[in-house]
Amino acid sequence: MIYFDNGATSYPKPFSVVNAVQRSFCDFCANPGRGGYNSAMKSAEMIYNARSAAADLFNANTENVIFTSGCTYSLNAAIKGLCRLGSHFVISDLEHNSVVRPLEKLKKSGKCDYSVAKVTPDESETVNNFVNKFRKNTVAVICTLSSNVFGIMPPITKIAHEAHKNGILFILDAAQGAGYLPVDMKKTGADIICCAGHKGLFGPMGTGLLILSKDINIDTLAEGGTGSNSESLNQPVLSPDKFESGTPNVHGIAGLFEGIKFVENIKCENILMHENKIIKYIFDELKACQSIILYTDFYDGVQKSPVLSFNVKSKKSEETAALLAENGICVRGGLHCAPLAHRKMGTLGVGTVRITPSWFTDEKETEFLVNCIKKIAK
Amino acid sequence: MIYFDNGATSYPKPFSVVNAVQRSFCDFCANPGRGGYNSAMKSAEMIYNARSAAADLFNANTENVIFTSGCTYSLNAAIKGLCRLGSHFVISDLEHNSVVRPLEKLKKSGKCDYSVAKVTPDESETVNNFVNKFRKNTVAVICTLSSNVFGIMPPITKIAHEAHKNGILFILDAAQGAGYLPVDMKKTGADIICCAGHKGLFGPMGTGLLILSKDINIDTLAEGGTGSNSESLNQPVLSPDKFESGTPNVHGIAGLFEGIKFVENIKCENILMHENKIIKYIFDELKACQSIILYTDFYDGVQKSPVLSFNVKSKKSEETAALLAENGICVRGGLHCAPLAHRKMGTLGVGTVRITPSWFTDEKETEFLVNCIKKIAK
Numbered sequence: 001m002i003y004f005d006n007g008a009t010s011y012p013k014p015f016s017v018v019n020a021v022q023r024s025f026c027d028f029c030a031n032p033g034r035g036g037y038n039s040a041m042k043s044a045e046m047i048y049n050a051r052s053a054a055a056d057l058f059n060a061n062t063e064n065v066i067f068t069s070g071c072t073y074s075l076n077a078a079i080k081g082l083c084r085l086g087s088h089f090v091i092s093d094l095e096h097n098s099v100v101r102p103l104e105k106l107k108k109s110g111k112c113d114y115s116v117a118k119v120t121p122d123e124s125e126t127v128n129n130f131v132n133k134f135r136k137n138t139v140a141v142i143c144t145l146s147s148n149v150f151g152i153m154p155p156i157t158k159i160a161h162e163a164h165k166n167g168i169l170f171i172l173d174a175a176q177g178a179g180y181l182p183v184d185m186k187k188t189g190a191d192i193i194c195c196a197g198h199k200g201l202f203g204p205m206g207t208g209l210l211i212l213s214k215d216i217n218i219d220t221l222a223e224g225g226t227g228s229n230s231e232s233l234n235q236p237v238l239s240p241d242k243f244e245s246g247t248p249n250v251h252g253i254a255g256l257f258e259g260i261k262f263v264e265n266i267k268c269e270n271i272l273m274h275e276n277k278i279i280k281y282i283f284d285e286l287k288a289c290q291s292i293i294l295y296t297d298f299y300d301g302v303q304k305s306p307v308l309s310f311n312v313k314s315k316k317s318e319e320t321a322a323l324l325a326e327n328g329i330c331v332r333g334g335l336h337c338a339p340l341a342h343r344k345m346g347t348l349g350v351g352t353v354r355i356t357p358s359w360f361t362d363e364k365e366t367e368f369l370v371n372c373i374k375k376i377a378k
Numbered sequence: 379m380i381y382f383d384n385g386a387t388s389y390p391k392p393f394s395v396v397n398a399v400q401r402s403f404c405d406f407c408a409n410p411g412r413g414g415y416n417s418a419m420k421s422a423e424m425i426y427n428a429r430s431a432a433a434d435l436f437n438a439n440t441e442n443v444i445f446t447s448g449c450t451y452s453l454n455a456a457i458k459g460l461c462r463l464g465s466h467f468v469i470s471d472l473e474h475n476s477v478v479r480p481l482e483k484l485k486k487s488g489k490c491d492y493s494v495a496k497v498t499p500d501e502s503e504t505v506n507n508f509v510n511k512f513r514k515n516t517v518a519v520i521c522t523l524s525s526n527v528f529g530i531m532p533p534i535t536k537i538a539h540e541a542h543k544n545g546i547l548f549i550l551d552a553a554q555g556a557g558y559l560p561v562d563m564k565k566t567g568a569d570i571i572c573c574a575g576h577k578g579l580f581g582p583m584g585t586g587l588l589i590l591s592k593d594i595n596i597d598t599l600a601e602g603g604t605g606s607n608s609e610s611l612n613q614p615v616l617s618p619d620k621f622e623s624g625t626p627n628v629h630g631i632a633g634l635f636e637g638i639k640f641v642e643n644i645k646c647e648n649i650l651m652h653e654n655k656i657i658k659y660i661f662d663e664l665k666a667c668q669s670i671i672l673y674t675d676f677y678d679g680v681q682k683s684p685v686l687s688f689n690v691k692s693k694k695s696e697e698t699a700a701l702l703a704e705n706g707i708c709v710r711g712g713l714h715c716a717p718l719a720h721r722k723m724g725t726l727g728v729g730t731v732r733i734t735p736s737w738f739t740d741e742k743e744t745e746f747l748v749n750c751i752k753k754i755a756k
Contacts, residue, residue, distance in 0.1 A: 001416070001417060003408075005408065005409070005412075005413055005415070005418075008408065008409035008412045008413060008418075008625075009407065009408065009409045009625060011407045011408065011417075012403075012407070013403055013407070017403075018400065018403045021399060021400070021403070021629065022396065022399070022400045025390075025391055025395075025396045025399070025582075029387065029389045029390070029391070029583075030381075030383065030386065030387065030389065030708065031383070031386035031387045031583070034383075034386045034710060034715075035383055035386060035699075035708060035709075035710050036696060036699055036700055036703055036711065037383075037699070037702075037703040037707070037708040037709075038379070038703065038708075039379060039389075039708065040383075040386075040708070069447035069451070069584070069624070069627065070624040070625050071624065072600060072602035072603065072623045072624025072625075073447070073600055073624065075602065076599075076600035076601065076602065076623075096602070096603060097601075097602055097603040097604075097608065097611070097623075098601075098602030098603050098623065098624060100611050101601035101602055101603075101611060101612065101613050101623070102600070102601045102602065104601075104611045104612060105598070105601055105612075105613060196625065198625060204403075204627075204629045205407075205409070205625050205626065205627055205628045205629060206447070206584055206625070206626065206627025206628070206629060206630050208624075220483070221454075221599065221600070222450060222451055222454035222480070222599070223454065223475075223476075223479035223480045223482075223483055224450035224453065224454065224474070224475055224476030224479055224480070224715075225450065225474060225475040225476050225479075225715030225716075226475075226715075227715065230475065230712065230713035230714070230715050230716075230717060231713055231717050231720075231726060232717065233475070233478050233479060233482045233717060233718075234479065234482060234483075234486075235479050235483060245450045245454075245475075245476065245479070246447070246448040246449065246450025246451065246476060246586075247386075247387060247448050247450075247574065247576060247583050247584070248583065248584065249447065249582075249583055249584025249585075249627065249630065250583045250584070251399065251582045251583060251584060251629070251630070252584050252627065252629070252630070318414060321413075321414055321415070322414050324415075325414055325415040325416065329415070330408065330413060330415040330416075330417065330418070331413075331415075332412055332413050333414065334608065335608035335609055336608070337412075337602075337603030337604070337605065337608050338603075338608075339608060339609050339610065339611060340611075342609075348609060
């Protein structure tokens with residue numbers, strides 16, 4: 001299996017991740033915060049350490065790192081935790097359905113409204129596009145760190161800066177990028193970071209992070225037993241307990257902890273350099289083929305993450321992906337749960353074939369991929 | 379480690395469960411429904427089979443079995459999925475904070491109201507207590523299969539029957555019980571079943587089920603990418619896609635699948651018989667000690683599941699639990715996230731020490747536990 005679908009979930013996971021998940025069934029197989037015996041304490045301690053490692057990676061405060069079941073949950077929690085009757089949100093035209101669908105539902109039920117700002121190759125123009133959408137009742141901007149389809153990276157720090165000047169919060173969707181694109185919560189100016197645990201952070205599927213900046217407080221999406229203040233019918237008011245009801249995914253968190261350590265060991269910057277080298281090679285090779293359509297230019301001034309979408313002329317993206325699958329290559333064809341981005345780039349009908357490498361992708365696999373694509377495109 | 383805290387999470391997990399989770403990092407390490415290549419297809423197929431196995435266990439329809447991150451999420455999804463402005467709920471006085479806290483929050487925000495019905499040893503009286511709380515705007519009764527603190531089992535089938543006669547839905551919280559107390563969705567008359575995957579079903583922590591009866595439709599708690607209808611800004615309308623946004627916990631589901639198969643192999647009834655034998659022995663031994671307080675009588679006509687709470691006179695429950703922990707015994711002391719149940723039984727101040735065995739608990743461990751308790755109680 002030659003895996004180029006790390007944008008969906010990373011594969012393989014580091015051995016330490018798989019090992020930690022397996023060991024968790026012995027070492028941490030007790031419900032943290034619900035028992036005073038040794039294994040429950042060890043379980044709680046591991047979770048604290050994982051929380052602390054995630055906080056370090058994003059330069060956030062430990063108690064404001066919340067473990068979730070995935071980025072979709074994190075985004076729903078962020079959006080619905082901020083939404084009041086009459087709230088307005090501004091999002092980029094690259095956002096994923098995990099941003100658009102909750103907003104669309106809230107809009108349809110009359111609870112909120114949202115506007116879409118266009119991301120262009122010109123950073124100032126992009127920032128202006130966001131500012132022009134601001135209203136008096138705008139509570140937050142939601143913007144992706146990197147388009148999950150085209151790798152385009154909006155100028156998030158500048159957008160966050162303008163949002164703050166207008167008293168508007170900035171929510172960063174780091175699903176595609178966390179782990180290989182360095183994200184410093186304070187420098188970026190993100191008030192909330194939502195990210196997956198199972199992509200660039202190499203954790204297991206079923207894990208995610210919701211990170212709040214120090215001064216922000218949001219409503220809860222779910223309430224329940226927290227193992228704290230158990231005598232009270234009311235949800236605890238302090239993070240992380242406030243946002244983490246029910247038994248946590250101890251096994252997943254044990255794996256994610258190792259994934260984060262793996263990333264910290266290698267460093268985001270090195271992972272990015274490695275992946276960009278691979279994408280650059282593929283890009284140059286495909287660019288030379290007349291029968292292949294590329295949607296972004298690697299060097300046109302737009303900052304871009306190592307996510308590459310293409311199509312073979314006269315072929316549907318699913319067809320190309322299926323032909324690659326026959327050669328043992330895993331890439332995703334079709335739409336990538338981001339209809340706004342596809343509409344923007346004119347690929348809503350045909351979809352795209354998406355290539356997303358990882359730290360584990362090597363040259364040989366990359367050459368094989370390129371050769372297979374070239375054969376299909378002949 | 380001698381583990382009597384299966385009410386928090388079951389330990390050990392069957393070898394097949396641990397093995398399946400580990401294998402999932404190779405066999406199913408691809409995002410189901412997001413790729414047409416082999417491992418993504420295998421991943422989707424495994425999830426379908428797991429869904430089907432869960433449906434068989436509860437006599438439900440496969441497409442109405444929804445995988446969640448735990449029972450807390452399932453209950454929040456059920457409650458908030460049904461709640462409209464002005465809705466009224468009726469719950470038992472044994473409910474967990476995962477039922478009470480969401481309702482309390484909705485009540486405080488003026489969205490809904492709820493009433494608490496008293497469960498007594500007399501079944502008819504209990505049913506009447508529920509019926510007396512019904513209002514014109516009551517949308518659902520929420521009732522536990524078995525108290526997570528005292529093992530008391532309300533007459534759910536009769537309560538559900540009365541609810542239906544009044545056009546009211548019945549939500550069953552099967553967190554404590556699923557796996558050792560047989561639950562037939564159709565015979566019970568439950569419209570929604572919420573349960574944990576990591577307790578009696580022997581799955582990993584971080585898994586749960588939300589099961590809807592055929593004719594019921596509820597609103598979504600979270601929306602996002604589903605890998606289906608990706609061109610649409612709207613959430614799909616059909617279950618399970620409607621309720622399963624984002625990357626599923628593939629590893630957890632692979633483990634839960636094996637847990638369900640394990641239960642189906644042994645049969646709920648046999649697990650219950652085994653656990654009840656253990657609890658009966660402990661109960662009889664502790665009943666003979668004057669310095670021990672028991673809160674329920676095993677044979678007083680109240681149907682009871684194998685969950686036993688006790689206290690040593692003159693000792694706080696946490697103190698007794700800590701002394702048992704010194705002997706390598708894992709039990710939970712304090713409050714068990716169920717303040718209503720503690721208030722009912724007069725243990726809100728002192729808490730209780732809870733003993734919850736599993737299929738894997740043996741006689742020798744049980745005798746050791748009893749001897750340790752007796753020494754502490756001397």
